[in-house]
Amino acid sequence: MDLKLDHHTEDRLTIVEVEGEIDVYTAPRLRELLIDLVNKGNFHLLVNMEKVDFLDSTGLGVLVGGLKRVRAHDGSLELVCTQERILKIFRITGLTKVFGIYASVEEAKEAHGRDK
Template sequence: MNISIDVKDIDSQVRVSVKGEIDAYTAPKLRETIFPLSEKENVNMVIDLTEVAYMDSTGLGVFVGLFKSIRSHDGEFRLVGLSERLRRLFEITGLADIIDIKSDTEGGLE
C-alpha cells in the first residue's frame, strides 16, 4: 500500500494532492506531511482526494485532527475530488456536516 502526497503553497492557499490508499499503514505519512502546515495562522488548505481509491477510519482521524488544528488557527479547510464512496464515508460518520466537502474540484485545485 502506497501513498503519494504533493504539497504546493500557492499564493495564500496550501494545495495538497493525495494519491493511493489512506489506511493504518499510510495515514502516519499523511499526518506527518500535512499536519505541520495546519498550525500556520489563517491557512487556507485544500486537499484533493481525486486519486484516493480507499480510506479507512484511520484516514478519517487524520482529517478530523487536521480540521480541528486549522480551525483553531483561524484557517479554512476543504476536501475536494471525493469519489462517491469516500463522500458516503464522510456522510455516514457525520463529518460531511462539519467539513467542507466537494465531489469535484470546484473551488479548490485549478
C-alpha cells in the same frame, strides 16, 4: 497502492494532492504532512482526494485532526472529492457537515476566494 503526497500553495491556499490508500498504515504520513504544513503557517488547506482509492476511519481521524489544528488558527481544511466510494464514509459518519467538500480544485479555489 502506496500513498503519494504532494503539495503546493496558490494565493494563501495550500493544495495537498493525495493519491493511493489512506489507512492505518499510511495515515501517519498524511498526519505528519498536515502537522508540518500548519507548523509552517499554512492555515488554509485544500486536500484533493480525487486520486484516493481507499479511505477508512483512521484517515478520517487524520483529516479531523488537521481540521482542528487549522481551526485553532482561524484557518480551514476543505476537500475535493467526487468519488462515491470515498464520499460514502463521510456520509456514514456525518462528516459531510464538518468538511467543505467540492467537486473540483477550481470550484474550491473560487469559494476560497469569495470567503477571503
